[in-house]
Amino acid sequence: MANLKAIRRRIKSVQATQKITRAMRLVAAAKVRRAQQRTLAARPFTTRVIKMLREIVRDTAEIDLQELPLLHRRPIKKVAIIVLAADRGLCGSYNSNIFRHTLERVQQLEKDGKEVSLILVGLKSVAFFRHFKLTKHRTYTLLPAVPTVEEAKLIAMQTAELYVKGVVDAVELISTHFISLLRSELVNTKFLPVELPPPEVHEALQPQILFEPTIQEVLELQLLPKYIENVIFQSLLDASASELAARMNAMSNASTNAQELINTLTLVYNKARQASITQELLEVVGGAEALRA
Amino acid sequence: MPGKLNLKIITPERIVLQKEVDQVVARAIDGELCILPDHEPIVTALSIDVVRYDVAGDEDHAAIMGGVLEAKGNEVTVLSDVAELDVEIDVARAHQAKAKAEAEKTQKTDKLEVYITEMAISRAIARLKAVELRQRRRGGRQS
Numbered sequence: 045m046a047n048l049k050a051i052r053r054r055i056k057s058v059q060a061t062q063k064i065t066r067a068m069r070l071v072a073a074a075k076v077r078r079a080q081q082r083t084l085a086a087r088p089f090t091t092r093v094i095k096m097l098r099e100i101v102r103d104t105a106e107i108d109l110q111e112l113p114l115l116h117r118r119p120i121k122k123v124a125i126i127v128l129a130a131d132r133g134l135c136g137s138y139n140s141n142i143f144r145h146t147l148e149r150v151q152q153l154e155k156d157g158k159e160v161s162l163i164l165v166g167l168k169s170v171a172f173f174r175h176f177k178l179t180k181h182r183t184y185t186l187l188p189a190v191p192t193v194e195e196a197k198l199i200a201m202q203t204a205e206l207y208v209k210g211v212v213d214a215v216e217l218i219s220t221h222f223i224s225l226l227r228s229e230l231v232n233t234k235f236l237p238v239e240l241p242p243p244e245v246h247e248a249l250q251p252q253i254l255f256e257p258t259i260q261e262v263l264e265l266q267l268l269p270k271y272i273e274n275v276i277f278q279s280l281l282d283a284s285a286s287e288l289a290a291r292m293n294a295m296s297n298a299s300t301n302a303q304e305l306i307n308t309l310t311l312v313y314n315k316a317r318q319a320s321i322t323q324e325l326l327e328v329v330g331g332a333e334a335l336r337a
Numbered sequence: 338m339p340g341k342l343n344l345k346i347i348t349p350e351r352i353v354l355q356k357e358v359d360q361v362v363a364r365a366i367d368g369e370l371c372i373l374p375d376h377e378p379i380v381t382a383l384s385i386d387v388v389r390y391d392v393a394g395d396e397d398h399a400a401i402m403g404g405v406l407e408a409k410g411n412e413v414t415v416l417s418d419v420a421e422l423d424v425e426i427d428v429a430r431a432h433q434a435k436a437k438a439e440a441e442k443t444q445k446t447d448k449l450e451v452y453i454t455e456m457a458i459s460r461a462i463a464r465l466k467a468v469e470l471r472q473r474r475r476g477g478r479q480s
Contacts, residue, residue, distance in 0.1 A: 085349075085350055085351050086349045088347050088352055089347045089348060089349045090349075092347055092414060092416055093416055096380070096407055096414070096416070100380065193418075252378070253378040253379065253380055253409075254377055254378065254379040254380070255379070255380055255381070256365050256367065256370065256380070256381035256382070257366065257367045257382075261366070261382060262380055262381060262382045262405065265366075265382055266382045266403070266404065266405045267380075270405070270418075274349060277349065
């Protein structure tokens, strides 16, 4: 029966797909562990750098910070958005969530009369935004699965340059914050200029912070480069961990679905086989009866 | 009895050290400074060198490859790209790195390249210094 053959072929193909999804799940699971460790290990450093910088900016008079272009605030007209997405697909809604959020943000900014441009990370984001009429400053693709400080440095420096030169007045970063293997959250970070903490009531007699040798040198040589590098580095790490976790979940779902499909198909196949055997038996018996009569 | 300092050395890879200490001596880019409990809030840039800290009269060391030191209240935080405690340092590797960098320096003419090799040399020296300080301490204790 032609039907039987078709079902058999279908089962075979689903089995082959399942093999692939299972292998991808295992690979992602192996990688995600390492990515997760690195992400969590880097977090204390990043939070400290951000906290330190914010406190310093808050507690120092504006005049002292004037000579630092990276801290220069100006009226925001042109906004660049860094979109951190994956190089590869097959990771559930990971990429599309990022793109949806980015488009919403772009529309919102454009409604406010701002000029929006993009800095794209990941092949998928390049492919997605190819048809949009938005300025793209730079694109970074094919980053290693576990990002290193070098990539972060490159992205950070080139972005900072755009800001210092006045090509853009603010930089936002849309990426994914890794919470657990099952959860990650989209975050929109105001990357540049440095965001200030909510104003607190200053305690009276708060001692002034000393700077050795000068505030310019401390900030310019150490803290600011560390800040821009590590915010990006942390986001890259978070993104890679989230991507792998998303892929692992997507592939695990796919494998389960494939198994279900195989089970249903096998049932249908057996029923059809049984039916055809019964049919043949009936024919044979019927034939014998006819001969005897 | 003054309070204690809570010293933290953090790098992007890990928290290298978190400890109660009595005092911290570090070399900033313009000279050495010592931080005792109840120091005024200070932020300073560190050079590539050794940070020394005292725990109950005993001195320990960590090699710090540049970074920032912040003291606030009795919290001392050192943020650095790379930091190693003296016990963790691979002496043979540091020696090798120093020799290699010194050999390379003689061949480089470009200013930037010379600078890069000089940085490598000072990193190796900082590591070796931390180890040496530790050995000296231990030797002193044994005799």
